[in-house]
């Protein structure tokens with residue numbers, strides 16, 4: 447068994463040790479030491495990083511068969527004595543999150559009677575899964591409030607070992623999941639849990655505990671939260687973005703909500719006006735387009751090209767023009783939102799999709815699609831309107847002949 451220095455002193459981030467075995471794990475060089483300050487992944491807490499004699503430690507894990515700790519290295523060590531350096535910033539972050547989790551879990555138990563069934567320190571956020579079907583906002587707030595009070599009271603956090611038989615009398619938050627001696631982590635007069643993780647000395651070191659969100663997950667509720675530096679950095683980032691948005695809207699941060707609501711109202715109004723204007727334009731332009739309809743053997747053909755048209759108008763015009771009878775309608779508009787639309791009225795013996803495909807291949811572009819009665823394709827900005835007009839005229843001649 448490797449002697450686990452992090453249990454005796456979680457702040458010991460520099461240590462010396464003797465190599466017990468140099469081996470490999472899944473093709474990677476690995477080393478077992480007689481003692482280590484490197485925490486292996488487990489119990490929701492990620493493994494430590496750092497170096498052994500300057501060689502980066504990529505992963506630290508407990509070997510299942512015998513419980514020794516494997517340090518996976520970037521390259522073989524080749525030495526008998528090592529100096530290990532644990533990445534203290536990463537470890538302290540894990541200590542803040544882990545002690546914070548014990549406090550928050552106990553807070554949820556006291557405020558809502560909700561037991562924590564799992565815990566995970568992720569790269570971004572920390573999560574706990576609560577055994578509850580529902581979490582009202584007021585309850586989450588009360589748990590957060592209580593957790594932060596315990597932090598600010600700067601209570602002592604201590605650890606000790608007991609035998610399995612002594613566990614009953616300790617009033618632990620949850621039952622231990624391992625056999626043999628049990629390690630107890632206690633937040634003074636608040637929480638006692640079986641835990642093999644690394645913890646801060648006093649709750650004040652946890653720093654702020656902030657719940658971010660919660661959602662139903664399986665039969666329970668998953669709560670995402672941040673502690674310590676993570677919480678502060680999250681606050682800094684959020685506040686920076688808040689100020690940026692306020693500046694964009696020329697509003698104070700307190701008036702942001704009203705500013706966004708005003709924008710929403712304006713947008714709704716602008717959309718309504720646009721829709722009305724489009725309707726007016728369609729009514730205005732339809733008779734002109736109707737007059738352009740020329741007779742062909744299968745009915746009528748309408749072709750028209752605009753230099754530019756607001757998006758949304760072309761499909762509506764094409765459908766309106768083709769709605770009432772055997773009429774083939776080919777409309778196009780250039781500009782940034784250029785579009786080619788083909789619509790076939792009832793009784794047309796060809797499919798809109800096929801016609802679109804033919805025009806597309808003549809012009810040498812791809813994309814778009816549709817059904818037999820309507821098809822459309824975005825026009826690439828490289829297509830010249832003059833070319834388009836020419837090809838549409840040619841196509842119309844062909845169509846007249848083939849349909850006839």
Ligand SMILES: [Zn+2]
Nearest residue numbers: 544641642643
């Ligand atoms: Zn724990």
